[in-house]
Amino acid sequence: MKSKTLLFGFICLILVVMSACGSKTGSTSKDTNSKSDKTLVLAAYGGSYEKKMKETVIPKFEKEFGVKVQYITGSSVDTVSKLQAQKANPQIDVAFIDDGPQAQAKSFGLLAPLDEKIVTNLANVYDIAKDKDHIGVGFGIITTGLAYNKKLFEENKWEPITSWNDLADPKFKGKLVLPSISNTYGIHMLVMAAKANGGSETNIEPGFEKLKEMAKNAVTFDKTADVSNYFLQGQTVASAWGSSRVFTLKESGFPIEFVIPKEGAPALMSTVSVVKNAPHEELAQKFVNYVLSEEVQSEFAKSLFDGPVNKNVKLEGDILEKIIYGQEQVSKLVKIDWESVNQKRAEWTERANKEIEVAH
Incomplete structure (x- = not known):
């Protein structure tokens, strides 16, 4: 009887240990997944831009890269103000800013250079849309x-x-x-x-x-x-x-x-930039590359009348009368200092x- 009791107790002890181990393993797995669950934070324009981004551009990026995107709406001036306020501890990964305020943000040291190994579409962009130091890039020309x-x-x-x-x-x-x-x-x-x-x-x-x-x-x-x-x-x-x-x-x-x-x-250039010391800098670089892709450039041209900066974008029909399109038209534009x-x-x-x- 005593031996049966000891055996029963020993079995119970084993079950408790196994349960604890299983629980610990499950907990570790959950924490790991939680840490890998990234949310890319964008600060960008409202209105028609926000509508198009949320309808098509963002969902495709989320699906392709298995991430979530948070959208913070604001004007270019609002966004630069946020970046200044967060300079010591950035909360934003990618900033959409008009070229004038973007130049200010660059001078304040708020933006990071683009990594050409990740932002490979930069090679296909018209020179007028490029920054001499590759800090941000124009993604739409009007x-x-x-x-x-x-x-x-x-x-x-x-x-x-x-x-x-x-x-x-x-x-x-x-x-x-x-x-x-x-x-x-x-x-x-x-x-x-x-x-x-x-x-x-x-x-x-x-x-x-x-x-x-x-x-x-x-x-x-x-x-x-x-x-x-x-x-x-x-x-x-x-x-x-x-x-x-x-x-x-x-x-x-x-x-x-x-x-x-x-x-x-x-x-008049709409620009997209990676924030300096962004929480998810590599993912931010990938998002900029995505925005410069032929697919997204075509979306912006057809929906928002933004002339594509990617030289490889092919468009035809009535839209060509409403946008800046092609090397000949782009070359005639004046780039403001x-x-x-x-x-x-x-x-x-x-x-x-x-x-x-x-x-x-």
Whole structure:
């Protein structure tokens, strides 16, 4: 009887040990899986960009790489502010920023160089979209040019505008809404007015002189970067505006036309960058490569009117009339020297507010 009791106790002890070991093994396995479960954090644009990213781009990336993607919505300025606040302990892996603010983020040391061994699609990207240090890359090209109401021009028997200087034509007095220098379109207009009159980013005075002439025709200076309502309500017959926004309004049936001025039009680049010391840097590099792929580039072109930066993207049909596409068109664009602009931007903004925009 005693031996049976000992045997029973011994069996129970073995079962308890086995159970404990099994539990420990299971627990270790679960922890390991938990640690390998990565979530890539993106800071990116809202609106149509967010919709397209969440509908198609992100789900395909999550499936291909077996990860989750968290999307933080915000403007370029908002994103740069977040990156600055988190500099000591970054929480964001990938940042989508317009080229102007992106140049600022680079100068603040907030972004990491792209690894060309991982971002292999970088080799297929137009030079205009590349950073000289490979810190971030443009993933979509639009341009700031001139937009005008074709119907009103025809009624007034006006010739289509062809030059940045045309915005200073006295016949437009009281008929223009122009972009404020506080947004990218306004900066582009100032720089191109300078270039059209012998100046540049480092010699901006000719731009200010011409902007003062343009201001005599302006009803107001728009700070929202969206002059569509001014066109719709007949408050402006022309303006400096982005190609993608013009074609979006044109798709609604409004008689608006887009013009690349004879002096050239600046590229307005949406960029994607890996954050310096990102929690998942390698995965972030893979995401940038994914965004530069032919498949995703085609998605952005068809849905958002972003000209593809990948030279190998093949498109055809009506979309070609609404985007910057191909080497010939890309080569005509002006690449803004944002390093020089950002050094003077606060000064220019204050000057424009006091000397030009305050009266409106």
